[in-house]
Structure formats: C-alpha cells, structure tokens
Amino acid sequence: MLDVCLLGTGGMMPLPYRWLTALMLRYNGSNILIDCGEGTQITLKKQGWSFKSIDVICFTHYHGDHISGLPGMLLTMGNSDRTEPITMIGPKGLERVVTGLRVIAPELPFEIKFIELTETTQTFDMCGLQIEAYKVKHNVLCYGYSIVVSRLGLFDVNKAKSQDIPVKLWSHLQKGEVTVDGDITYTPDMVMGPARKGIKLAYCTDTRPTQLITDSVREADLFICEGMDGEDEDQPPAIENKHMTMKEAAQLAKEARVTELWLTHYSPAVTYPSEYLKNLVKVFPKTIMGTDRMTTTLKFED
C-alpha cells in the first residue's frame, strides 16, 4: 500500500489559498518527498504526516517554487532531533544548489547524501520501492519521477513439485531467498508464478509533453501532472514558458493509458481550476482537479 498526499497544487508562487506543488509518499514506514517549495513544511504539518522521518527528497528541478522551502524544512527536521541521514535526488547541480541554500542552515544533526541524475532515465531501489527518474522538457534541466512497488508472483505448488524441490525449502524460496541444499542451489523463480501487477505512481511537472513522458508514466495507477493553464487557444503563457496545459496533460494521460489523472501546478492566474474540468473529461474521463492535501492510498489488486 502506497499512501499519497499531494501537499500543494500551485505553480510559480505560493498563494494564501494554494500551497506550492509537492508530493509526499509513505510506504512501509518509509517517507519520500518530491519537491519542496516555500511553505511545504506548513502544508505537511497541516496534513499531520511526519517530516522528521523523510528518507528521500527528489527534486524535479531548481526553480524556486520547487525547492525554496528546503532550508526551512531541513531546519525543522533538525529541530525534531532527527539524526538519520537523508538522501536527495535531483538533476546535476543538486549539491551546489543545496549548499547555497544551506547558508542559513549550516549545522544539521544529520548527513545529506546527494544523488545527481546524469542519464536520460535512471532507476534507484530505495525504501523497498523503485524510484524511476526521466528527463522532461522544461526551460532548465528537469526530471519527472515514477514510483513503483513491485509485486512477486504467487507460489506455484505444481511448479515446485514438478522440479522435486524439497518442501522444507519452499517457505525460504517463497520469501525470495536463494537457498542451497546439498550441492544444489535453488532460486525463488523455481517456485513462483509470474510477477503480479504492482503499484505505479507517476509525477511530472514543468515540461512540454514528450514521448519519453508517455513511455515513463505508461499504465500508472495514478498520474499526477501539471496543468499550468486551462486555456488551449492562442498559445497561453504556459506553453511559452515550457509548461503543459491541462488539456495536454489529459491527452498524455489518455495516450499513456493511466488509470487516473490528478492535475496540479496551476498558474496563479487560474483561480478556479475546476472550471476547466468539463472539457478535460472529454479527453480523459478519469481526470481529477487536484486540491491541496488531496490524499489516497494505492493498493495491490486482489
């Protein structure tokens, strides 16, 4: 089960009625934050989820609205007596940017580990999940992220029997342990059926639509995507500034055959995002207008 909270839904600047876009995930005791604009620690506190125990922070890019809340967040985490190291993932320049911001948070009681993205796509196994980063197309280097929870296949008793695998080893193999008995090495795939559908969450802001995004978010259970502007005619500023319109996000969701789309990262000029929903559901019926602290739990299929 993956808990998902869209902490904010604004782009560019925080507003009295809309926090900046950031995403918090909880899985099996681990916590992952994607982006941290000004005020993210406040909306997180409002949500009541713990900031002390954030294990990983992923950054899409270093425009202020995606990272300006970091020094305050680190100070608050430090004040909560956190001592475990934290890992940060982001485009090239991560350590330089965070070091700059830490001019006001020079002393922290925990270590920061930096992973700078260098490839077009990169995958990391962390916290029992796969974190997949993929390059998007903004006016600065920027990445989207997919979070995948894999699911093993079912134990196949016939498969185990047909290969004469000793019964005493079954439970070890079922847990994914490679096991040696006598001279023979047994591997989990010898007793397991094919991997089952897992959980996939995709997050993408600050980009024009690209084929790589479609491929990377394909068949996500939940796709959280920017809809910077609701108007599609006359090249809105969103497009000029290398963002996506809501309609483009809906088209992307359709092409990638995701289950559900949540829109976010609204322009400050968009006061009532839901005004645009009527046209969007014609493109992709399961479009939801994200709101601050919209929350869900993604579960394995039965």
Place this chain on the structure above:
Amino acid sequence: MLDVCLLGTGGMMPLPYRWLTALMLRYNGSNILIDCGEGTQITLKKQGWSFKSIDVICFTHYHGDHISGLPGMLLTMGNSDRTEPITMIGPKGLERVVTGLRVIAPELPFEIKFIELTETTQTFDMCGLQIEAYKVKHNVLCYGYSIVVSRLGLFDVNKAKSQDIPVKLWSHLQKGEVTVDGDITYTPDMVMGPARKGIKLAYCTDTRPTQLITDSVREADLFICEGMDGEDEDQPPAIENKHMTMKEAAQLAKEARVTELWLTHYSPAVTYPSEYLKNLVKVFPKTIMGTDRMTTTLKFED
C-alpha cells in the same frame, strides 16, 4: 502617518496557524520590510499590501526563521516586473548570505544594494524616515531596529519678525530650505520653533534584555518585541537560547516608557499566547498579544 502591519507572530518555524515574525511599514509611498521568513510573501499577499514596491528590507539576523522567505519573495517581486533597486540592511555577512540564497534566484530584473552594519548603533536616512539599528544580544550577531518619523517645529512668526527676515523667504524657510538673499544666508531654524514629537516604532526580536535596547526603544509609540516564552520560572528554553520571555519584554517596555507593547515571535510550544496576558498587564498595562497581520497607523500628535 506610519502604517504598521505585523505580518506574522511565530518564532523558529512557520505553523499552519501562525506565520513567522516579520514587520511591514508604509510611509508616504515607501515600503519597508523587517525580516522575511518562510511564508512572509503569503501573509503579505493575504494582507493585500504590495510587495512589488518594497524599498528596503532590514534583517535582524540570519537564522532561517528571519530570512528563509527571501528568495521566494525576490522571485515574486521579479515576476511583478519590478525594476527599481532594493536596499537591504543587515548584520555583517548580509551579501554572502543573500548571494547563497540567490542560487535559486540568480536573475532578477532589479539591483540589490547591500548595507552591512558594522557599528553598535547606526542610523540611516531613507524614504523620509530614520532607520536606527542597534546591536542586541542573541547567540549570533543580531540587531533591533527603530523607525523614526521626525516632525519639524511650527513656524514662529515672532522669531522671524524679530530677526527681520524678509517675508518673501518665509515659505522657503518653512519648507526646510536654506535660502540666500543678497549677502545673507538664512536657515530654517531661524523661523521655526523647536522640533515637535514625531513617531517612533521599535522592533526587537531574538535577544536577551539589555540596557542598549531600553535606551534604543525609549518612549517609542509602539514597541514590537519578542515574547518567546510565557513561563518565567525554571529558566525556560527561551532564555537558554538567548531569547526573551514575555515578562521580560513587558519589563523592558515599562523601563523604556513606551506607549504600547505588541508581543510576537512566540515559541511553537506556545499555542495560546493570550493565556499569559493577565500576568503581563500587571507589569506593563498596555501590553497587547500580537496576532498575525495586526495592523495600526501611527499618527503625529495634534
């Protein structure tokens, strides 16, 4: 007339129900901000005052809760097409700290002028006001600020007549202009009575009480002071961390004979500051528990 808005009243970290302590002043078309923690731009927007036209930002010190909102504020000011230069005043290190934070706001359409405080007390004439900085006693270099609006004396017709000052020069001298007529230089003091009481606003956070603070805030019309903790017994953490308790602030207000005291910069542990008011008014009757966006206009006496 000096408009005063206490934008926030929190210390250490922003909370869902309390913005960080910052002060905004408007005088005669000019705008001065003191401190800029995370979220200051949001509470300012809520107040409806302009951030585009801030002329001066004064910093007490560089702990995160007093400056973490600066990069976001600068970006938002930049997005509003501001081009006029802005002046920043703060303790030594100002340019280094702001440069560090600007790693996420490297390009701004306006210039920043830095004034780094080097003396125990320093006064600046700006925006038609005097900005007086005075060193306080925190665990890092920190300053308080007093803002003074001077008021000329009244035109003294008998004084002018007794010195045979030509009537045609009276209006110039009354406006404060030094005027030459024939071989004689006339100065405004030749026609004006003694300066009248002006307006004084004093602001002080993050310090232990000191004699210099008492002297610097003396007879202020409004004294805005931290009251980090409401408890005075058993050395509360406020004192250990070089802050003031509410009672100490009230004592300071009494000694300095200010007209009114607003408390601010409450510890996150203080959920209901007003619970402490009963004991404080015994020390200084005109104690007011500051709340976010508490606003007043200070006027000249009639």
